Amino acid sequence: MEIEFRSLSKQFEDHKDVLLPMDFAGDVHALAVIGPSGGGKSTLLRILGGLIAPTAGQVWIGGEKVCYEGAAVEAHRKKIGYVFQLGGLFKHMSAIDNIVTPLIRVHGFSKEQARARADELLGRFGLLTEANKKPAALSGGQQQRVAIARAISAKPKLLLLDEPTSALDPEYTTEVLGIIRELKEERLDFVIVTHEMGFARHACEKVLFLAEGQLLEYGDSDTIFQQPATYKLRSFLGKLLEWNI
Numbered sequence: 001m002e003i004e005f006r007s008l009s010k011q012f013e014d015h016k017d018v019l020l021p022m023d024f025a026g027d028v029h030a031l032a033v034i035g036p037s038g039g040g041k042s043t044l045l046r047i048l049g050g051l052i053a054p055t056a057g058q059v060w061i062g063g064e065k066v067c068y069e070g071a072a073v074e075a076h077r078k079k080i081g082y083v084f085q086l087g088g089l090f091k092h093m094s095a096i097d098n099i100v101t102p103l104i105r106v107h108g109f110s111k112e113q114a115r116a117r118a119d120e121l122l123g124r125f126g127l128l129t130e131a132n133k134k135p136a137a138l139s140g141g142q143q144q145r146v147a148i149a150r151a152i153s154a155k156p157k158l159l160l161l162d163e164p165t166s167a168l169d170p171e172y173t174t175e176v177l178g179i180i181r182e183l184k185e186e187r188l189d190f191v192i193v194t195h196e197m198g199f200a201r202h203a204c205e206k207v208l209f210l211a212e213g214q215l216l217e218y219g220d221s222d223t224i225f226q227q228p229a230t231y232k233l234r235s236f237l238g239k240l241l242e243w244n245i
């Protein structure tokens with residue numbers, strides 16, 4: 001998926017310079033966005049997904065210019081799958097209804113079609129026995145599998161994941177990252193904000209490093225990790241690796 005943005009920036013009323021003007025163009029299949037917290041990673045992802053509008057600049061996804069107003073932004077959001085940190089499911093709905101309801105209400109599926117698609121995905125992710133449980137009755141790993149199933153249920157052109165494993169125990173993290181890697185093998189293009197450097201390096205082809213609102217580095221994942229060009233990336237990676245075995 002071609003992603004491009006030009007002179008993209010974001011300021012909030014009470015917080016200026018969250019994203020400083022940045023340019024980017026790349027054909028992205030599996031892109032990891034890394035960087036210190038507060039650096040603007042979630043803000044960038046929200047802009048790509050059409051959840052918030054940039055203050056200035058333009059964005060193109062798959063060659064289509066993203067328009068941030070009215071029906072056009074609604075149409076854009078429909079084509080993008082989004083997975084948040086733990087807690088993104090509708091709490092009052094069962095796992096299956098979390099998938100079925102948006103398919104009917106947002107994507108115009110019939111009840112039967114939505115149910116069939118949800119069953120297919122729950123089966124695939126090993127969740128059929130959990131279908132009628134509410135999120136609170138599921139483990140963190142199961143909740144995130146449901147969230148991924150929901151995000152891909154309408155076959156989005158791009159999947160955006162914002163730290164999908166950061167609230168999970170290590171064994172669930174592995175399980176959820178395994179699913180994301182499988183999606184990559186099926187050529188579902190994704191952008192993931194993650195602190196899982198092993199996943200960024202080995203499962204993502206490209207890595208983008210964002211710090212203090214600046215897009216400081218972008219390149220092949222091996223190069224980014226082996227030859228970080230900026231002091232900030234070297235320092236960021238050094239801190240993360242300090243306690244590695």
Ligand SMILES: Nc1ncnc2c1ncn2[C@@H]1O[C@H](COP(=O)(O)OP(=O)(O)O)[C@@H](O)[C@H]1O
Pocket residue numbers: 012013014015018035036037038039040041042043044
């Ligand atoms: N809606 C908002 N209003 C004001 N400031 C915000 C808003 N969203 C994010 N910020 C600020 O923008 C900065 C970047 O946030 P974020 O994109 O969440 O960073 P990251 O995901 O890299 O941790 C932070 O300082 C945050 O407080």
Ligand SMILES: [Mg+2]
Pocket residue numbers: 041042043162
């Ligand atoms: Mg964030």
